Amino acid sequence: MSSTMKSNLKQKFECVFEGKAKGGQPTLLSEIYTELYITKGGTGGLNDEHEVRQIETASRKRRTEDTTVKCNDIFKPLCGRETPIRTVLTKGVAGIGKTVSVQKFILDWAEGKANQEIHFIFALPFRNLNLIKDEYSLIELLHRFVPELKSLESTELFKYKVLFIFDGLDECQLPLDFQNNESWSDVTKKMSLDVLLTNLIKGDLLPSALLWITSRPAAANQIPPDCVYRVTEIRGFSDAQKEEYFRRRFSDQSLTSRIITHVKVSRSLFIMCHIPVFCCISATVLESLFSESDSGEIPRTLTEMYTHFLIFQTGLKNGKYMKNYETKLKEWNSLFKLGKLAFDNLEKGNLIFYEQDLMENDIDVTEASVYSGVCTEVIKEEYGLYRDKVYCFVHLSIQEYLAALYVFLSKSSADLLMTAVDQALESKNGHLDLYLRFLLGLSTDSSKTLLQRLLGETRTSSHNIGETVQYIKDKIEDNLSPERTINLFHCLIELGDNSLVEEVQRYLNSGNLSAEDLSPAQYSALAFVMLMSDEELDVFDLKKYSRWDKEHCRLLPVVKNSRTALLNSCDLNVENCEVLASALRSNSSPLRKLDLSDNDLQDSGVKLLSAALRDSHCKLEILRLAGCSVKEGGCSSLDSALRSNPSPLRELDLSNNDLQDSGVKLLSAGLGDSHCKLEILRLSVCGVTEEGCSSLASALRSNPSHLREMDLSYNHPGDSGVKLLSAVLVDPSCKLEKLK
Numbered sequence: 001m002s003s004t005m006k007s008n009l010k011q012k013f014e015c016v017f018e019g020k021a022k023g024g025q026p027t028l029l030s031e032i033y034t035e036l037y038i039t040k041g042g043t044g045g046l047n048d049e050h051e052v053r054q055i056e057t058a059s060r061k062r063r064t065e066d067t068t069v070k071c072n073d074i075f076k077p078l079c080g081r082e083t084p085i086r087t088v089l090t091k092g093v094a095g096i097g098k099t100v101s102v103q104k105f106i107l108d109w110a111e112g113k114a115n116q117e118i119h120f121i122f123a124l125p126f127r128n129l130n131l132i133k134d135e136y137s138l139i140e141l142l143h144r145f146v147p148e149l150k151s152l153e154s155t156e157l158f159k160y161k162v163l164f165i166f167d168g169l170d171e172c173q174l175p176l177d178f179q180n181n182e183s184w185s186d187v188t189k190k191m192s193l194d195v196l197l198t199n200l201i202k203g204d205l206l207p208s209a210l211l212w213i214t215s216r217p218a219a220a221n222q223i224p225p226d227c228v229y230r231v232t233e234i235r236g237f238s239d240a241q242k243e244e245y246f247r248r249r250f251s252d253q254s255l256t257s258r259i260i261t262h263v264k265v266s267r268s269l270f271i272m273c274h275i276p277v278f279c280c281i282s283a284t285v286l287e288s289l290f291s292e293s294d295s296g297e298i299p300r301t302l303t304e305m306y307t308h309f310l311i312f313q314t315g316l317k318n319g320k321y322m323k324n325y326e327t328k329l330k331e332w333n334s335l336f337k338l339g340k341l342a343f344d345n346l347e348k349g350n351l352i353f354y355e356q357d358l359m360e361n362d363i364d365v366t367e368a369s370v371y372s373g374v375c376t377e378v379i380k381e382e383y384g385l386y387r388d389k390v391y392c393f394v395h396l397s398i399q400e401y402l403a404a405l406y407v408f409l410s411k412s413s414a415d416l417l418m419t420a421v422d423q424a425l426e427s428k429n430g431h432l433d434l435y436l437r438f439l440l441g442l443s444t445d446s447s448k449t450l451l452q453r454l455l456g457e458t459r460t461s462s463h464n465i466g467e468t469v470q471y472i473k474d475k476i477e478d479n480l481s482p483e484r485t486i487n488l489f490h491c492l493i494e495l496g497d498n499s500l501v502e503e504v505q506r507y508l509n510s511g512n513l514s515a516e517d518l519s520p521a522q523y524s525a526l527a528f529v530m531l532m533s534d535e536e537l538d539v540f541d542l543k544k545y546s547r548w549d550k551e552h553c554r555l556l557p558v559v560k561n562s563r564t565a566l567l568n569s570c571d572l573n574v575e576n577c578e579v580l581a582s583a584l585r586s587n588s589s590p591l592r593k594l595d596l597s598d599n600d601l602q603d604s605g606v607k608l609l610s611a612a613l614r615d616s617h618c619k620l621e622i623l624r625l626a627g628c629s630v631k632e633g634g635c636s637s638l639d640s641a642l643r644s645n646p647s648p649l650r651e652l653d654l655s656n657n658d659l660q661d662s663g664v665k666l667l668s669a670g671l672g673d674s675h676c677k678l679e680i681l682r683l684s685v686c687g688v689t690e691e692g693c694s695s696l697a698s699a700l701r702s703n704p705s706h707l708r709e710m711d712l713s714y715n716h717p718g719d720s721g722v723k724l725l726s727a728v729l730v731d732p733s734c735k736l737e738k739l740k
Contacts, residue, residue, distance in 0.1 A: 071101060072114035074232060075163075075210055085229045086203065087211040091220050092234030094351065094396035095277035098214040101234065102167050105212075118210070119160035122146070126172040127352045127390050129193060138187040138196060138205060158187060162209045164200065169215035169222060171352045176222050178202065201227050218349070218431070236274040245279045250287065259286045266300050267532040268490055277395045281309050288312055301494050302434075303441025306401040307450045310335075314454065332455050337363045339406025342399040346435060351399070353391045397434055404438035417443060417468045421475065421491070425484055433487045440468065441494035469497045476500070476521040482557045482579055489528040500525040516547060523554040530558040537562040542570045556580060560589040568597040568624070577605035584612035584620060592619060597626040597653070603633030610637035614644040624653040626682070635663035642670030647677055655684040655711070664692035672702035682711040684740075693721030700728045700736055709738040 075085045092098045106121055108114045122145060136144070139157065143150050149157060174194045181198045184191055185205055199205035201213075201223060213223060217233075237245060243260050250256045263269050263282060272278045285308045289298055299305040314335075341353065341361045358364075393399040413419070417440060424436040441447055443463045472488050472495075480488075492500065504525045507518070518526065523545070530537065540562035545552045550571055559565045560583035567580075580596075583589055601609075606625065612618055625634075634657075642649065659667075664683065670676055688696075693712075700707060717725070728734045 071105065072108060074212070074230065075115070083229075086207075086209075087201065087213070087228050088230045088232060089220060089223060089228045090212065090214045090232045090234065091217045092214070092236075093275065094216060095275050096234045096236045097276055098234060099167055102165055102212070102214060106165075115163075117161055118163050120157075120162045121165065122162065123165045123167065125167045126174075127168055127392070129166075129197075130171070130173045130352070131354070131390075132193050135190045135192055136196065137190050138200070140190070141193075141196065158206060158208070162206070163212065164209055165212045165214075166197075167214045168352075169213055170219035170349070172219075172222070178224050178227070203227070237276065237279065238274075239270075242270065242273040242279060245273075245276070246283060249279075249283050255287065255290055258290055259283065262286060262298060268302055268493055269300075269305060272302065275395075275397075278397065281305065281395075281397075285309050285312060297446065301441055301496075302490075303401075303438050303444075303447055303494050304450065306397070306438065307442075307447060307454065310401070311450070311454050334363075335402070335455070336406060336409065337361055339402040339409075342393065343403035343406045346399060346403045346432075349431070351392055351396060355391075358391060400435040401438045404435050404442060408439055408442040414463075417463055418471045421468075421472060421488075424487070425475065425480065430483055430487070433484075437487070437491050437494050440491050443468070444494070444496055446496075465495055465497075469495055469499075473500060473521055476524050477519065479520075482527075482554075485524045485554070486528060486531070486557070489525070501529055504529050518545075518551075520551050520554065523551050527555045527558050530555075531561055539564045539566065541566040543568075546570060557583065559583040559591060559594070560586040563590045564593040564595075565591060566595045567599070568595045570599060572596065572599040572601065574600075574602055574605040574608070577601060577608040581608045581612035584609070584618045585615045586617065589617075589619070593622040594620055595622075595624040596628060597624045599628055601625065601628040601630070603629075603631055603637070606630055606634035607637040610634075610641040613638075613641035613647075613649065619648050621648055622651040623649060624651075625657070626653050626655040628657060630654060630657040630659065630663075632660065632663040632666065635659055635666040639666045639670035642667070642676040642678060643673040644675060647675055649678055651680040651682075652678055653682040654686060655682045657686055659683065659686040659688070659692075661687075661689055661692035661695070664688050665695040668692075668695035668699040671696070671699035671707060674702075677706050679706055680709045681707060683715070684711050685714040688712060688715040688717060688721075690718050690721040690724070693717045693724050697724045697728045700725075700734045701731055707736055709740075710736060711740045713740050 074088050077083055077085060090098055090101065102123065105115075106123060109116070109118060109121060122142060124145065132141075132144075142157070174197065176194060176198055178198050178201075181195045183202075183204045184195065184199050187206060191199075196205065200209070201211060215222075220231075242263075246256050246260050246263075247253070250259070259282070263273060263286070269282065273282065282305060285299065285305055289308065297304075299308050341357065341363065344361070345351075345353070345357075393402070407416070407420075420432075420436050420439050424430075424432040427433070442451070443465060469492065472491055476485055476488050489501070492498065500521060504518075504522055507522075507526075508529070526545070530540075537558070540558055542552055542555060543566065545555055552570065553572070553576055556567075556576055556579040559567070559580060576599075580594070583591060584594075596609075606628070609623075613620065613623075628634075635654075638652070638654075641647065654667075657663075664686065667681075671678060671681070692715075696710070696712075700710075712725075725739060729736060729739065
């Protein structure tokens with residue numbers, strides 16, 4: 001790329017990261033680049049050392065395994081691999097930092113810090129590609145993006161190393177019909193944008209190019225798996241990093257401490273701070289309120305925080321653009337229209353809007369940007385292409401809040417709130433969870449008082465909060481997923497009702513907790529209390545809460561807040577393993593020991609657990625699966641987990657399972673891998689014979705082999721098997737100290 005073009009890129013992204021974009025007004029995301037943690041549940045930062053969690057499919061047909069690499073190395077093969085990485089797919093929820101990651105990658109490249117083997121980077125956001133209606137050849141499309149390229153012959157351009165970055169797959173309005181689109185390889189052939197993109201992604205068109213695609217998780221499946229060489233996932237801030245964000249944000253440490261203390265007191269707010277944008281929203285609101293001599297009530301719920309943010313934004317706009325202060329009615333009309341736009345598109349999953357969308361909702365384009373601080377006008381003017389205007393809400397949660405505000409102020413049915421609860425529970429991916437929390441929160445007296453500051457004396461519908469609270473409690477009694485149940489408790493917090501939680505806390509404080517005395521709802525409340533606690537549980541013994549009706553399984557999410565989880569003999573099954581796997585993947589989980597012995601997990605359950613063991617954030621050191629109906633298939637999954645890098649597992653108990661020699665052979669392959677750090681292996685009563693002993697002996701001779709203790713009691717090794725293992729003990733490369 002020419003030095004002029006590279007310099008333009010450098011200036012553009014330096015402006016973003018220095019907060020100088022838009023005439024000196026800092027953008028929300030530009031404030032978090034110093035420490036944007038984008039490992040899959042992990043560590044790192046947006047600097048030369050920050051890392052990305054990778055799930056690599058080495059040859060697109062081999063088994064997948066997890067590892068960690070630096071962000072600037074996402075196109076480099078892992079150590080020991082030769083297969084080049086062509087296409088990377090990065091997933092992450094809205095506002096977590098996908099676009100910032102892309103911008104920082106480009107900035108490092110433009111400044112000569114990384115990836116200098118790449119000659120051209122073409123950043124093609126889907127929000128801008130949506131505006132293209134005509135047919136183009138690939139070279140013509142690039143000429144439209146970068147007019148300076150017209151001086152190069154098409155064949156000359158593609159002699160260089162090229163990277164295409166397609167940011168925001170979830171915003172794509174193209175069908176991306178990979179199955180039915182024709183295949184083309186000619187870069188000068190005109191075709192529809194949909195055909196062009198599918199051929200580029202499949203590798204039929206310009207197979208030498210690198211591709212980086214970002215997407216929200218729900219939309220990522222639009223790309224066929226066999227087209228993706230590497231998948232990365234951005235998880236956001238850990239608890240410690242949330243505090244660090246606020247400390248970096250403010251120079252006044254006294255103010256910082258007050259803000260951190262307040263956010264941590266409200267666990268709902270603190271949990272939401274894993275999203276960098278929410279950290280920024282909270283910082284904006286609390287800085288303003290704590291700086292006022294008479295700040296009034298400080299927000300303690302999510303709804304109150306967002307209402308204050310809306311008040312702050314509109315107040316800022318009033319002060320800057322409306323010194324003559326036009327009527328509240330005009331501002332209310334603008335917000336109402338934006339709310340309708342937000343609500344109508346929430347179900348569809350639309351985050352990006354164009355002038356036509358605004359016109360259809362009777363929104364004046366100038367009015368939208370002047371009268372409201374929550375609708376951000378995004379005008380791209382890079383390389384002469386971005387002349388068209390694109391609109392979006394600052395964050396998906398802002399869209400959800402405005403959608404709830406619109407529904408609350410425009411719908412007056414008596415069962416509005418309960419109907420919304422049902423709709424949210426019917427959602428498979430939970431996309432209405434936050435909208436529901438906002439809608440319920442707006443119905444409280446404290447929120448109505450705040451709305452008067454925002455909208456004046458606007459008439460709002462009256463809802464029976466007591467009936468709604470009871471309706472939610474009845475739903476909690478049902479056998480819902482842990483995610484839906486936890487969200488319902490957050491809904492109760494928004495409504496100001498903590499009765500279920502307080503009941504359980506009284507039980508806990510009394511020291512006379514009886515499992516049989518707790519209703520299903522109280523069981524869920526107990527789980528919520530444990531999860532919301534600042535303190536880790538040293539030991540969580542599920543048997544203390546065991547019941548014949550298995551309602552104690554509602555407590556399984558508590559595992560991720562415990563150092564030791566004793567779940568043995570608790571009638572758990574394969575379905576419960578999904579919750580446990582989620583706990584193992586949690587970036588803040590202290591879990592080190594998990595005892596699942598004597599449960600009917602079977603191979604399918606072990607497969608789910610093994611996938612979680614491969615996650616870089618899993619810190620589990622001791623796993624006990626004795627008597628869990630594990631067979632050869634489970635051993636295959638565990639073999640993959642033992643090979644993962646890094647593998648924290650130090651002790652594995654598989655006693656009293658029907659592994660047979662075939663299963664032990666698979667485990668032995670994992671034991672012999674250099675990444676395996678297992679020190680204790682228990683295989684008592686597993687049907688092991690001479691053949692299995694031979695596999696184990698070979699693994700024990702491997703270098704390095706960290707195994708110190710192995711239990712093979714109550715098997716059938718025979719004299720020859722014993723001889724094979726005994727010979728290993730005198731081998732200098734074997735580290736085994738205890739063989740039973």
